[in-house]
Amino acid sequence: MKMRNSIHLIAFVWLMLITIGSSWTSTLATPAMAAEETVASTADAAQAIRQEPIDSGDNAWMMISCALVLFMTAPGLAMFYGGLVRKKNVVGVMMQCIFMMGLMTVLWALWGYSLAFGGDGAWIGNFDHLLMRGVQSQWVAGQPVVPVSGSIPTLTFMLFQGMFIIITPALICGAFAERMKFSTMVVFMILWATLVYCPLCHWVWGGGILAFGGEHSAVSAGGALDFAGGTVVHISSGVSALICALLIGRRLGYGSEPMPPHNLTYTTLGAAMLWVGWFGFNAGSQLAADGIAANAFAVTHFGAAAGAIAWAGMEWITRGKPSVLGTCSGLVAGLVCVTPAAGFVQPIAGLVMGLAAGVVCFFACTAIKNKFGYDDSLDAFGVHGVGGTLGAILTGVFATRAVNDVADGSPLGLIEGGTIIAGQIAAVAITWVLAIAATFIILKALDATIGLRVSQEEEIEGLDLSQHGEEGYIFI
């Protein structure tokens, strides 16, 4: 009964949040400022194309970045996760990744992009861009007009952001691997993307309450620097993953049966693909092919490298052998950690952040997980939740105006005497609260209606056969 009351309370607070947010959006709507928002009306669009021509270099880099980020979900994450599960669940987990490419793209095209990037409200976007309105080319005053965002077509911007909403929910799949009902997962992901990802994306990158120096960011101590999605992608998915692991419960036989990865060669190659794809993810987040993009590229590379060495080194020291899985986990942890920082910190700071992530996430995935006994099967929380949180905070330490002068000459990180770390911590806290509350409510609702887990028999048989009627490896 107590539990039920708390659910009602959280549901109520959540609804209030959204309602207030929506009304603020409509009442506080001011003339659109950012370039991607100027296309709300067709007249503005016509003006936009005349004011800001498309830079072919930027656009070329951004379209390549789009492909790189898509490549992270599958084959990258699909192979990384696929190798970590048992043989009977390998195509099941790959399916979750590849299906997200379809599902999230449709959602993004229909309403997701508009909720994330429509208007400049505090809490959520609007419906201006439903069905790609104002994003796609249009016929205005006797000529075709291509909406432009900054120096690239708004379509390129929409696509790039669309790749992020694919990988974010796919990351969560690591927490409930090998036991969640596929149909429930589909409904969960639609709700999660709409109620968590889109608002959060709007808060950080669409001018909402977490936008750095934005008009609504007094709530979050001035907003956060999040270059490529430390909060939006990694904290949101990692913390939601923890809630999933807790509410769905452990796999049958967890702790008593051996559950080693069934194919570490997949996992290793998948991790390497993530490293490559992450260049698009981070360096692409500059939305241009300029010096800051090059900085982000270097920070990304250094972060991954240091993370790999750090995790492997921790194993070497504590257990006598460096493992392949540890090296792969470390590089991903390093990449996660530098994601919010890539365009704001120096490359050597990236190296330090990667090292820190390798060590901290190593403990999160071993000591902490074992102590609390939750079955975060593929360590989505231990790597993305913990690494993302660490990265967001360390961005507040290492960010420097020498790399990216976002505050008109004022110092940024602690090291150069800046105070943005307050906003970083506030943004982390707000993101944690949103992810915990919303994921909890969605999962409780789905548990009460369609059920979260497959039956015991289906779990023993494996998700490949029980959910999809297929097998990963066929003996012929």
Place this chain on the structure above:
Amino acid sequence: MRKIEAIIRHFKLEDVKSALSEQGVQGMTITEVRGFGRQKGHTEMYRGAEYQVDFVPKIKIEVVVGADDCQRVVDTIVRSAQTGQVGDGKIFVADLAETVRIRTGESGKSAI
């Protein structure tokens, strides 16, 4: 007829195969198997989860020979598969009721 099953180390397969070929053995079947005897298994560690692996991977060779050749073949396997360390494997010999060559349908020793 006898059926000889030899459980050997992976890296000894090539030695055993060529030694048997020299002895005139015409064919054999091999399988990758797992099992344990006196050799201890090992532990594996994945992100802090430690597993004791008791079933050690080995190769199983199956050879069918006439009763007269059996001892010579067994000796050959022992000689070629031996390292002297625990874990060299085992050989099992059994009487075999029948052998049939599928292509021609002939049976008995001439079908081996």
